[in-house]
Amino acid sequence: MKLPPIGQLGPFIALLIACAFFATQSPNFLTGGNLSLILQQVMVVGVIAIGQTLIVLTAGIDLSCGMVMALGSIVMTKLAVEMGLPAPLAILAGIGVTAGFGLVNGLLVTRVKLPPFIVTLGTLNIAFAITQLYSNAQTVTDVPPLMTWLGNTFAIGGTEVGFGTVLMIVLYLGVWFWLRETAAGRHVYMVGNNPEATRLVGIPTDRVLLGVYVLAGVFYGIASLLSVARTGVGDPNAGQTENLDAITAVVLGGTSLFGGRGVILGTLIGAVVVGVLRNGLTLMGVASVYQVLITGILVIAAVAVDQLSRKGAR
């Protein structure tokens, strides 16, 4: 068993340092209840970041992820509350809308050959506008209990664990397995590594890309449900911090923005690092604007490390 190179351990080390620091700053930090709370706070970002990781692995980026998630949560709550659609159908419709946005992103990237950055900058604004128009900028309340069930917790040895947290971890393990053990998963890496060579050996690269964007949309839809479960409402202003936090999680987790390199479980650690920072700084009584500042610095540092380590590999 070989030890992973230091680059892959980086996110984990960052997490340990952050935890150690906050443990010295606040006696409440290292309690089971608080750690469980952090995981519940990161579940929405965490699941969005799964989709984001898949796209970044293909050397793309999705700036629309948080806004699409917000639209999904508005669609599912409004359909259930105002149209009286049964909750399971409303949830599926919401996921269908987010997957549809993934499909549009994917088609524009593969068929029209537009850069993902520009495409998703456009759909970011489109999704935000549709969310505001469809909801009249009003929060949707009185959502059916099935939609908030994932926000409930169960006790393990005195610590409350959220069902949503469990779902997030199961999704991570599933995608980890898929990326590692199946040919389709490896093709995602190959497309990010060398799209031309991948096409020439007969792998339909456009289908791989399209599949990744749609799959990412499905994860945003699941995140929509988690967001509703966590807040208990359909919030048209959700997704604004999650949008960049998800990209931050991916980058902190060691996935290269140049594509083709990265491990999905790194993203989970990256998401937890973001959550730990937010939570720890809040416990220390630091104003939230400083949390944003620190997150920004962290992203740049992580990308710089990625860039420098790639230069070193040459």
Add this chain to the structure above:
Amino acid sequence: MSQQKLVLQGKGLVKRYGQVTALDGADFELRAGEILAVIGDNGAGKSSLIKALSGATIPDEGEILLDGKPVSFGTPMDARRAGIECCYQDLAVAPAMTITENLFMGRELRRPGFLGNVLRMMDKKAMLETAIARMADLKVGIRSMTQAVETLSGGQRQCVAVARAAAFAEHVVILDEPTAALGVKEGNMVLELIRRVRDKGLPVILISHNMPHVFEIADRIHVARLGRRAAVLNPKKISMSDTVAVMTGAMPPEQIPTECLA
């Protein structure tokens, strides 16, 4: 020399792109167990010929025969299914992925039973074992098949790409400028590998601009000119400068001494 069996044949191939005639009745013959170099100036119809033979374009006229039977390739996948493997210019590998993964790119083996059919799990062990066997077969001296291709030298990387084509080809290996991006030592490493591919019995079509390399390993040289085959030369009899003269048209084919033809 006894007439060897023809593996791949093109007869009167024509390909037009609008006003431009890229192939103007080109013939082509690849014999069993040989390295056939294809040379030609830019626009001589060299790449159109290779594209037609590998299924990347469909010729307007003429026919292609594989082992004496007419075939028609609509896509490169058709040619691949028929046992013709191509290795394209530039390093056609995924740098961050392992050698095994690169060899099996797009042809991954799946586990038997539930794990493979339902969970779609790859058979990593079988792929690794096959990779080790194939690379040993071709005497490519790379120690670990689980290292990333980016840890290899340029020559070794190209060897991986050539080995991928050779490992899966049943009839013909087509190599497009395999030594173009390499230094002298690295280039020789790839030339050695190409020889071993031939010695295993697979005929090789080698497209190259590098005359010393062509003269070093080709058994015959197909000279493309003006969309046709100008001549097929014997590198053991003709000089490099005369070959270039045929290629550029300075020496008309009828002036070539007969003993230089192959």
